[in-house]
Amino acid sequence: MRHTAVCLNGRFSGTLQPTGTQTSAFHTFDAILKAERNFAIVVFADLRFPGVNDWRDIPKTKVVPVPFSTWSRPRAQLWEQLVLPRAARRHGCALIHHPLNTSSRLRLGMKHLVTVHDLNFVRHPEWFSLSFRTWMMLTALPGMRSASYVATVSDHVLREVRTTGRISPAKSARIYNGCKQLPATVEVGNESNTILALNVWQPHKNLARLIAAFRLLRVDFPTLRLRIAGRLQAQFRSGPSLAAMLQEPGISVLGYLSEIELAQAYKSAHVFCYPSLEEGFGLPILEALSAGTRVVTSNSSCLPEIAGGAAILIDPASVPSIAAGLREALRETPAERAKWITKGKSVAASFSWQQAAQSYLSIYRKLLATS
Template identity: 30%
Template sequence: MLLTTTLLQSEKPSLLKGRLQIAIEAHRIFRPHKHGMDVVAHELLKRLPLGEDNIDYHVMVKQDTDRCISTTQNRVVHMLKKAPYFIWEQFLLPKACKKIKADILHCTANTAPLNSTVPLILTLHDVIFLEQNNLLTKSSWYQRLGNMYRKALVGRIAKKAVKVITVSDFQKKLIIEKLGIAEDKIEVIHNGVDNRFFDKVNDGDLQAKLQAYGLKRGYIFFMSNSAPRKNTIGVLKAYAKLLILNSFSPRLLMKGISEAELTKLLKQENLLWMKGYIDTMKYIPQNDLPAIYQGASMLWFPSFSEGFGLPIIEAMASGTPVVTSNVSCMPEIAGDAALLVNPNKPNEIATAAYQILNLPLLKYSLIQAGQKRAASFSWDAATKKTVAIYHEIEKAI
């Protein structure tokens, strides 16, 4: 049964008086194509200890088609009206929190309402939006506008929040340095990796999955998008060098880029000759990711900047060697279980890949170390730490 108002639709709650009411903003988790912050919010919401604490959870989402979370005991889903993000976050969300008489608001994706009177917990994944001139960057206009929105608001919001959660020690240091937030106000909670990535896909199912995507085992996997920090140009240059070293090198699978975008970049870099060696995908459903990782010979993740780098530990859990950057948070997350390279030097990326392809003992050691490293990142532990913060704030209000 749905309770409908002009503001939101709420699946009928089953709540008890006298319990702590926590609103959790999860704006985009109902969208079919989920990305980093959406995945993190979804993993948290799946693991909340429902019924074990004196807490009722109110999940605030934008209406969309993938109903991946539903109302259950002590967790109520509220579908707010569709609206431009600024209006949704700055006006609809605080009104909805007022309507349900929320005691705490936890915003999970870097920004939050400025005018909310509810004690705020902010998950600030990164401050990458402060690293570049957002008008001059080669990112898409959508990304530029998002960065400008965050640049205008995040500093004020973080100072207003009673607690800031971030996902790496590296980002904590940047938040202190760039936003002037007190160290004791910031809690580092590393992301986790779901158990399904550790489960080996049997050969028949893996072959069928790869055939459905038109792939053959052994490709190099690179997760791209149009943001310059992902280092797509550097990856293309590195792959060209690898092909020059050995023309029989594996194909390159680029996720998050279209054929048209790839062609434009290859023309720009005078690398159109290698287009026939590259496969592209715009999106890979979350359920298919373990098979895509396991079908790869390695993951390339040579970003210039990240908040956490979730694909690093997903690939490691899947038994796939990782080549990643020696800057930003990547060394913190990868530890000694990946080959670390200078992302500004395509030669280093190509050399690392060549070593994995030609040194079986190195590849084996990376697989073993990677799976051990990935096992130290747990969504259950991340959720437990988050709920502990809820109780900490409860005592203070």
């Protein structure tokens, strides 16, 4: 029999409190499945992940339940390497789309499309645990190099994939993520003395410098508050001890936020600060722009590309620069702030999951045509 279906690797769905890359993978697949197409798609995913169960009602879609959320990370990784290719083949698939950097090295005559979010594990191995970076070097790089096609989420990552990853321009392209629609919330007032930071526990998120900049600002803004949201992620190495810094006046740790809580946090903050040393896309800055929050972010990696001129850019390696950017946002007049918020919403609206889905579907059709 001729295999004509596409398989979507939903291993990301094992994380029931999704952050940036898992959220991006879900919305990419969601838009692909809901788009018009003339071929079947088979999705291997955990039905407990928010929104996955709804996919079972979409025409030309088969969802194969896999209990990723009950498995250890090593078990899920081995499933991706050894079980997924055979299962996809049994379901009549000619192509597997892997949305989060890693892919099956076992090909079984199928085409493989890999979406790469960053190469931080190559460029900055010191940020990661030894076990995580070893696994990535054994799976992500070889899988990328042997893939039929590689998509990246920004031009910044595309350049890295073609240089560090040695991927041919003929089999690689940039496909931007979209900006997810935040849920409607009760109207919340903007708190002019609040800075929000999100998912800053990884070393490259630069939390220590952000807190140092916040400390400087408290001299001029004594009632200023810094709210830190997001969950810890085990694959990253612990940075310097931050326990004492987190106890400083004005700092509160919110933990993981639901989508509604996150939307409220964005809308109530006066400034969203994202001073990362390295990013592949930077979805939170788009979410903040979409929510009408002023953004201060880094002048490096993909962040100027994604911010589209709607954010205040700072040098993430410089505490005075971070403080100066935040001070500028805090001192803007209402008219200046309104102008930038309008621009920010326009930038965020230009990133569409539907547009991303059409780009992926075009690649699917090309690869299926040569299967």
